[in-house]
Amino acid sequence: MSVRRRALVLATSAALALSLAACGGSNSSAESNPYKLQQPGTLRVGTLTDAPPNVFLKDGKFTGFDNDLLTAVAAKLGLKVQFVGTEFSSLLAQVKTGKYDLGSSSISITEARKKTVAFSNKYDFGFLGLDVPKGSPITSFAQLSGKRVVVVQGTVQDDFASRENLNPVRVPDYNAALNQLKAGTADAWITPAEIGEKTATDSGGKVLAVAKQLDPGGTAFAVNQGNPALRDGVNKALDEVIKDGTWAKLQKQYYPSREIPADFKPGSGTVAIGAAK
Numbered sequence: 527m528s529v530r531r532r533a534l535v536l537a538t539s540a541a542l543a544l545s546l547a548a549c550g551g552s553n554s555s556a557e558s559n560p561y562k563l564q565q566p567g568t569l570r571v572g573t574l575t576d577a578p579p580n581v582f583l584k585d586g587k588f589t590g591f592d593n594d595l596l597t598a599v600a601a602k603l604g605l606k607v608q609f610v611g612t613e614f615s616s617l618l619a620q621v622k623t624g625k626y627d628l629g630s631s632s633i634s635i636t637e638a639r640k641k642t643v644a645f646s647n648k649y650d651f652g653f654l655g656l657d658v659p660k661g662s663p664i665t666s667f668a669q670l671s672g673k674r675v676v677v678v679q680g681t682v683q684d685d686f687a688s689r690e691n692l693n694p695v696r697v698p699d700y701n702a703a704l705n706q707l708k709a710g711t712a713d714a715w716i717t718p719a720e721i722g723e724k725t726a727t728d729s730g731g732k733v734l735a736v737a738k739q740l741d742p743g744g745t746a747f748a749v750n751q752g753n754p755a756l757r758d759g760v761n762k763a764l765d766e767v768i769k770d771g772t773w774a775k776l777q778k779q780y781y782p783s784r785e786i787p788a789d790f791k792p793g794s795g796t797v798a799i800g801a802a803k
Contacts, residue, residue: 561603561756563627568606571596572626575611576700577721579780580632583611591780592630595649596747598772602763613698615680618642621748627756629748632718634682636743644751646760647793648744649773651786654686655722656737657715659707664714665736676703676712682741683716700725707733720781740787765793771800778802 559566573593575583581590588609600607612620614631621629621643632652635645658664664673670692677684679696687694695712697703704725706712717725719738726735749757767773773792777784792799 561605561627561759562753563605563756564624565608567604568608569596569600570608570610570627571630572612572617572620572628573609573630574614574617574699577631577718578724579720580718581630591650591776592632592745594776594780595767595773596628596630598767598776599760599763602766603759614678615698618680618748621750624750627750627753628760632745633748634741634743635746636682636685638685639748642751643748644754644757645746645748646757647764647795648746649764649768649792650745651790652741652743652745653719653738654683654741655717655719655735657707657717657722657726657733657735658713659710660732660734662713662734662736667716667737667739670714670716673713674711676706676715678703681718682743683718687716704729704733720784761794765797768793769797769800771803774799774802 561569564570571593573588574581575588577590578584579590581588581592583589588611593607593609597607609630610626612626617626617629617631618633618639619642620626629643632650633639633645634652635648639645654667656664656667656670664670667690670690673692675687675692675694676697677687677694678700679698684694684696694716695706697706700717700721703712703715703717707715715722719735722738723735726733747760749760777786
């Protein structure tokens with residue numbers, strides 16, 4: 527074989543080897559990171575710090591019903607969870623742009639939000655709540671017209687206030703909303719009912735939870751629209767924690783006096799709710 531021909535054969539072989547290595551690397555990458563996470567093996571999650579009992583920060587740890595449920599779901603997928611605090615008003619956009627793999631914050635499913643993110647199957651139901659300062663004559667949603675009503679920007683409570691033409695005062699987080707009530711700069715606060723009830727209990731009588739009504743959409747985890755593998759994995763694992771009793775256990779832990787609607791079926795709706803362990 528001539529020197530020139532031998533050089534050509536060697537060059538071709540080297541190119542083929544590199545091509546095969548590249549293909550193998552791609553397959554290996556897909557196998558080690560099947561859910562297309564920013565960091566293989568770790569689910570980076572945007573959540574809130576100030577919305578107990580749903581999502582909150584306690585003793586330096588992110589906890590609450592939603593976050594504890596998600597930790598159990600991630601464990602079924604063999605993933606660790608890295609929670610990062612953010613504001614609800616920017617959370618869905620941050621999931622869309624890939625800053626977070628997933629959003630966890632009792633996020634109500636709406637058609638408008640589906641334009642920004644994909645949703646897991648619903649894992650909870652929710653009520654709109656109404657908090658007022660002590661001594662307020664307001665006792666129902668029907669009395670809010672013409673009142674100064676505060677909501678957290680971008681929430682379904684914000685949507686509700688807009689639909690009812692209440693011209694709400696929008697704030698970035700729950701602490702800011704509560705401060706409006708305490709300072710007397712708002713007549714009422716439309717809240718997620720569980721958060722409103724917990725806030726009223728913790729206020730020592732300064733804030734009262736006076737009404738609530740069912741929010742029919744259900745709540746779910748938010749996932750980037752371009753990552754169906756993660757959404758499908760979360761849905762499968764969610765059914766598993768519903769079936770094994772984890773979901774019921776966390777319901778009792780965080781909402782001990784809340785009645786679950788008889789027709790509510792979390793997850794895919796195809797598995798029975800296991801008894802709390």
